[in-house]
Amino acid sequence: MNAADEVARICQELIRIDSSNYGDGSGPGEAEAAAYVVAQLREVGLDPQVVESEPGRASVFVRIPGSDSALQALCVHGHLDVVPAHAADWQVEPFSGEERDGCIWGRGAVDMKGMDAMMLAVVRDLVRTGTSPRRDLVIGFFADEEAGGVYGSQWVVANHPEFFDGVTEAISEVGGYSVTLRRADGSQQRAYLLQTAEKGILWLRLTARGRAGHGSVPNDENPIVRLAQAIARIDAHDWPQEFIPSVQELLDGLSRITGIPNTGDLEPLLQHLGGAAGFVRGTLQDTANLTMLDAGYKHNVIPQDAHASVDCRFLPGHYETVMKTLKELCGDHVDIDIHHEDISLDSPFEGGLVEAMIAALQAEDPGAEVLPYCLSGGTDNKALSRLGITGYGFAPLQLPADLDFAPMFHGIDERVPVESLRFGTRVLHRLLTSY
Structure with missing residues (x-):
């Protein structure tokens, strides 16, 4: 055998x-x-x-x-x-x-x-x-x-x-x-994706602080609201694109095989990758995705704090820039703790x-x-x-x-x-x- x-x-x-x-x-x-x-x-x-x-x-x-x-x-x-x-x-x-x-x-x-x-x-x-x-x-x-x-x-x-x-x-x-892949003449071409690079990992825990109180009383220091505002800013942030060498070589190769330019809108090119396009889209820029929420313990109680988990992946050389950006997006009332980090x-x-x-x-x-x-x-x-x-x-x-x-x-x-x-x-x- x-x-x-x-x-x-x-x-x-x-x-x-x-x-x-x-x-x-x-x-x-x-x-x-x-x-x-x-x-x-x-x-x-x-x-x-x-x-x-x-x-x-x-x-x-x-x-x-x-x-x-x-x-x-x-x-x-x-x-x-x-x-x-x-x-x-x-x-x-x-x-x-x-x-x-x-x-x-x-x-x-x-x-x-x-x-x-x-x-x-x-x-x-x-x-x-x-x-x-x-x-x-x-x-x-x-x-x-x-x-x-x-x-x-x-x-x-x-x-x-x-x-x-x-x-x-x-x-x-x-x-x-x-x-x-599909070539410009309509014929099929098999291509193997050899992984040469990895984004870095930042698993972050956001904690918003505020003033606890009764749910019937107006409260301008509600930590849930502060956390929600920070989350909205993070979600709306437009992370700039940057093509590291492995990504650029992939795009160039796809363009050569398919005949589709790799300038401007990349979606027509990436769609040739099928399900693998999701992996590639995630490498065109840094990303920060909300994954978990935790706040409050009773319907009529405003809690003292609120928490969220963020899965952030950064391109090689981007660690400091990403952390600085996230701190700015979180604002004064939301702290960032690193749960786990690893290199690119x-x-x-x-x-x-x-x-x-x-x-x-x-x-x-x-x-x-x-x-x-x-x-x-x-x-x-x-x-x-x-x-x-x-x-x-x-x-x-x-x-x-x-x-x-x-x-x-x-x-x-x-x-x-x-x-x-x-x-x-x-x-x-x-x-x-x-x-």
Whole structure:
């Protein structure tokens, strides 16, 4: 059995393990998923290491020696946690791993147990066949990515940097998947989006202060009103557009393929990306979105304070400007506390690893285009960058033109085609044995 033959089974079995991350420590944790990964690795004779930042918050690592000790090591990493799923909203039970219509359905199929399965399948095949990669491979499965990596990648980097000795580059989510574009002559062109950049993260807590009082008495210091006014100003703010290199290269590539100019209104160009356009729209400028509200405790009582949560994502180099702008928009009566923050990333669309990723894709899909893009979200590559490791998003999938793939990240009815997993496994195998 080769790697492509068992990737679907591994994906299904991983999905059936509920590793939901609620972000407040109340979820099941990653221990069961980590134990599954360990069993799959030990079955072929490997001896992985397991570390826990807290009970149940488990991450797994194993190093595969390369044949050329002069080469720097490569880290290939995934995460074992998933965002929660509300079963009533789904067509299938979200932790069933059911195969239907040629796809494997379930929470994590896309984000990112499908890639975890590809990693495991390839590593198992390398060991079974006695195939040595050219360079050392550090294979990692992190906890807690879906809540910022505090109990996963950030903790591992701070407490076990030795796992990454000799590592200079890394690959993980969210990139390497295909979109189908339409050329000016009407023909279709498949293009793969290779993630080279990530926006920074600011999860902020707004607190408006005011004067508590009876609900029947006029109050010009109502904290709910002050918070609402701040929210309205933030929502109305027109964040200026700025195209970082990866975004500009993507727009140029799309324009070249489709024949649509990338000046002025970009919507005709972005619409060619289908569901992936949402990711790209989020990288044209900084963003700040309201996500939660909390105020008051009784109908006839004006509270002393009111709270809101804001998910802010900033472009490389924009941290200080974004924070200054938000403070101005909030005004004198609303304080800003940083709940979680993380850096932006911007890696070059060039070099040996990029060339190897492109070659591996085009070997399996001749004639395909490969374009860079910036992710509006974030990955565990942020934590690894603190060790000087350059990270890319490369979870290769050749997708049907009619599958609206990108919205499945954290979405309902998440699923991945079996043939896409098999394709990605072949591409990943090529990359890890040739680079």
